[in-house]
Amino acid sequence: MANLTNLCLHEARDGLIKKSFSTRDLIIDHIDAMESSRNLNAFITETPELALKSADLSDKNFANQNNRPLEGIPLGIKDMFCTKDVLTTASSKMLSSFIPPYESTVTDNLWKKGAILLGKLNNDEFAMGSSNETSFFGPVINPWKKNDSTESLVPGGSSGGSAASVAAGVGVGSLGTDTGGSIRQPAAFTGTVGLKPTYGRCSRWGIIAFASSLDQAGPITRNVKDNAILLKNMCSHDSKDTTSSSKEIPDFESSVGKSIKGLKVGIPSEFIQDGMSEDIIEMWTKGKEWLKAAGAEIIDISLPNTKYALPCYYIIAPAEASSNLSRYDGVRFGHSVNSNDINEMYEKTRSEGFGDEVKRRIMIGTYVLSSGYYDAYYLKAQKVRSLISLDYSQAFNKVDVLLTPSTPNSAFNLNEKCDDPLSMYLNDVFTVPVNLAGLPAISIPSSKDKNGLPLGLQLIGKPFDEETLYSFANVIEESSNFKSLDNKWWLKDE
Numbered sequence: 256m257a258n259l260t261n262l263c264l265h266e267a268r269d270g271l272i273k274k275s276f277s278t279r280d281l282i283i284d285h286i287d288a289m290e291s292s293r294n295l296n297a298f299i300t301e302t303p304e305l306a307l308k309s310a311d312l313s314d315k316n317f318a319n320q321n322n323r324p325l326e327g328i329p330l331g332i333k334d335m336f337c338t339k340d341v342l343t344t345a346s347s348k349m350l351s352s353f354i355p356p357y358e359s360t361v362t363d364n365l366w367k368k369g370a371i372l373l374g375k376l377n378n379d380e381f382a383m384g385s386s387n388e389t390s391f392f393g394p395v396i397n398p399w400k401k402n403d404s405t406e407s408l409v410p411g412g413s414s415g416g417s418a419a420s421v422a423a424g425v426g427v428g429s430l431g432t433d434t435g436g437s438i439r440q441p442a443a444f445t446g447t448v449g450l451k452p453t454y455g456r457c458s459r460w461g462i463i464a465f466a467s468s469l470d471q472a473g474p475i476t477r478n479v480k481d482n483a484i485l486l487k488n489m490c491s492h493d494s495k496d497t498t499s500s501s502k503e504i505p506d507f508e509s510s511v512g513k514s515i516k517g518l519k520v521g522i523p524s525e526f527i528q529d530g531m532s533e534d535i536i537e538m539w540t541k542g543k544e545w546l547k548a549a550g551a552e553i554i555d556i557s558l559p560n561t562k563y564a565l566p567c568y569y570i571i572a573p574a575e576a577s578s579n580l581s582r583y584d585g586v587r588f589g590h591s592v593n594s595n596d597i598n599e600m601y602e603k604t605r606s607e608g609f610g611d612e613v614k615r616r617i618m619i620g621t622y623v624l625s626s627g628y629y630d631a632y633y634l635k636a637q638k639v640r641s642l643i644s645l646d647y648s649q650a651f652n653k654v655d656v657l658l659t660p661s662t663p664n665s666a667f668n669l670n671e672k673c674d675d676p677l678s679m680y681l682n683d684v685f686t687v688p689v690n691l692a693g694l695p696a697i698s699i700p701s702s703k704d705k706n707g708l709p710l711g712l713q714l715i716g717k718p719f720d721e722e723t724l725y726s727f728a729n730v731i732e733e734s735s736n737f738k739s740l741d742n743k744w745w746l747k748d749e
Contacts, residue, residue, distance in 0.1 A: 259284040263483035264427040271327045278313040278327035282306050285329045285330045285373055288425045293734065294745050295396045295423060297416040299334050300342045301374040309371040316369070321719060323486050326369030329427040330745065333417045334375040335382055336472070337461040345463045346390035347380045349583050349590045349608035351550050359461025360493045361472045367404075368488045375425050376416030380610045381580065382432055382465045385440060385682040386558065388416025388673055397445060397666050398423040398740055408666040408708070411441030411682075417475050418445040418642040422740055428476040428485050432462060434469045435568055436686025442475055443661035445738060446700040447481045448728070449475045451686075454693035455500040455590060455720045456486075458493035466575035470569075477739065479728045483507035486721065496715030502719055504692070506743035507731065510722035511729045516550030520721070521654035525561035526685060527664055529591040535660050542658055542701060542712045545734035554654055558646040563639050564688040570623050570636040571691075576613075577620030583608060615676065644692040646658035651717045656727050659685055661698040662713035685713060697719045699728045701735040709737070 259281045262270060271277055286303045306329065313327035337343050337355035344350045358366070366372070366374040379389040386409035387395040395415040397408040400420070414431030418441035421429050431438040433451035442449025450473045464470060474485035487507045493499040500607040522543065543553050544705065585591035585604030592603035609617070623632035665686055672679045689696040695718070698711040712731055712744040 260288045260316045260424040260707065261414045262427065262486055263477045265303055267328060267427050268325070268484070272322065274317065276732070278310040278317070278379050279307065279427070281327060282310040282329055282371060285426060288423070289373055289407040290653050292423050292425050295398060295419055296374055296393050297377055297395050297420040297423065297425065298331065299344060299346065299377050299392050299416070299520055301590065302341060302372050304335050306373055323367070323369035325365060327374050328370045328428070329426050330370050330418045331373050331376045331417060331429040331430050332362055332428065333414055334377050334714045335378060335432050335463045336430060337463065338362055338375065339371065340694055341375065343463070344391070345381050345611065346378045346392055347608065348391045348611070350463075351391065351590065352393065353589055358459060359610060360458035360491065360495065361462070361489050364489055364491050368489070368553075370629060376420055376429060378416055380411035380439055380515050380613050381463065381576070382413040382434055382610050383576070383616055384412040385436070385679050387441070389410040389610055390670070395419050396669070396743065398743070399445060399708055399745065401708060407669040409465060409669055411444035411666065413437040414441050414475065416636070418442050418447050418449065421445070421447045421475050421477060423745070428474055428481055430489070431475050433471050434465050434572060435471050435690050436544060438473045438475060438715060439686050439696060439711070440682060442448050442698040443700070443709065444666040445583050447477060447507065448474050448479055448697065448699055449473065450482050450486060450697040450721070450724070451577055451612040451689060451695060452486060452721060453500070454697070455498050456719065456721070457489050458491065458496040460493055460495040464579040466572040467570060468575060471690075479725060480508060480511045482697070483511050483725050498561035500719070502632065506720050507721055510725045513726040514550065514731055515726050518553070518656070519554055519654040520546050520659045521554055521556040521627065521650055523556055523558045523561065523650070523657055523659060525558050526659045528684065531663060532704065534702065534710060535663065536667075538702035538710050538712060541735075542731060545731055546658065547585070548734070550729045556653060556657075557686070558650060559641065560642045560646050561688055564643055564691060565680065565684055567636045567639045567643065568683075569619070570632050571640065572704065573616040573620030574633050577617045577619070577624065580613070580617055586657065616645060628660045640691045643688055647692045647694060655717070655723055656717040657715045658713065661685060661713040665704045665706065665708035665710055689715055694718060697724050699731045699735075700737040701731055702737070
């Protein structure tokens with residue numbers, strides 16, 4: 256039998272239904288691939304025994320014709336999602352031994368639909384980073400390499416493990432979280448499809464919080480159809496999350512392949528950045544041509560407050576992080592340093608438990624919330640956020656979607672930007688505004704640069720209109736004819 260890890264999600268689903276292979280066969284192939292890909296460092300925790308036990312249950316369900324929508328589908332889960340009785344670390348020393356007694360709502364939805372956990376995926380510590388280099392468990396390595404180069408590349412962050420595992424063929428899909436681009440940016444760097452849903456579309460309950468008004472769970476897959484399938488099965492209204500939407504959940508899969516004829520595409524002039532590579536500009540131009548050829552109308556628009564999005568984000572997100580991470584004090588759970596003095600215990604626990612990037616953001620957040628600076632920074636940033644959101648609302652009175660690049664560059668070398676936080680933060684320049692406005696956005700692999708590395712186009716949609724995004728994304732996917740990674744060099748290094 257051919258290696259079943261070559262199947263995408265909907266192919267695996269259809270094969271299981273047709274009984275072309277068993278769930279156990281599918282899971283064994285993915286476990287083998289997970290073990291053979293350890294030098295990518297994509298997984299923090301592997302759960303093969305749990306996966307095989309679930310596979311046997313799925314095979315019984317198929318035999319009894321009681322199969323569920325995602326029956327037998329192997330997935331990796333970002334280590335920001337609490338999984339009951341399975342180590343959940345947020346890639347931090349602070350939670351390096353934390354085993355939750357409860358399950359996040361999103362993952363619980365997937366298990367109830369029949370999906371199977373392969374393991375927990377590496378990410379930037381507490382989801383703070385753009386390269387997956389801040390993890391306590393070491394960096395994730397991008398499965399892609401530059402032409403004729405052996406240098407290791409970053410997979411993007413913070414959901415680097417989620418994107419790298421899918422690109423490497425370990426799991427037919429994965430879950431990530433997106434606070435400022437942490438699904439879309441790594442998807443662009445690894446040639447995968449990543450969606451950040453509308454804020455409130457997926458429950459945040461049981462996801463370790465970074466910035467509560469920005470965090471959102473989303474799927475990373477090999478193609479657009481798979482992404483739509485996974486999103487449908489993730490969503491639900493959740494009374495435990497007060498920001499969870501009660502809107503009806505559409506059949507997103509049915510929107511893949513729908514015509515976009517007569518719909519309007521906005522091209523925001525503010526996304527044309529100084530120093531953008533010719534490869535990015537050429538891809539963006541091709542994207543416009545593909546959508547126009549499919550019958551869409553291309554319209555130039557303006558989002559004048561976009562230039563304030565990055566500084567606005569790096570005030571609001573650290574402020575919320577400093578509040579959310581105050582619970583990690585060594586008293587109730589997580590890493591703790593014993594001391595006879597309570598203040599010394601707090602200080603030593605947090606000093607040892609958090610990495611440099613997390614400390615940096617906590618300090619920034621505490622500063623902007625402090626007396627005398629709250630009005631000057633945090634309150635002003637919230638006002639600017641409202642203006643950014645208003646820009647998008649006005650734009651969507653004229654167009655149905657926006658088309659932009661996902662990132663200003665392709666994947667960069669490991670350790671290239673570690674000592675330059677500002678340069679690292681600029682990787683999120685195209686993705687951050689979407690989180691501030693709470694909108695849905697998707698990154699689709701659309702081209703390769705002169706070094707043979709993947710580049711992504713980003714589509715931004717109206718609130719709770721992921722269906723239209725999937726229709727447009729499918730056109731880009733079919734037009735670009737992007738070729739996925741086929742050189743599995745890491746298997747040769749065993």
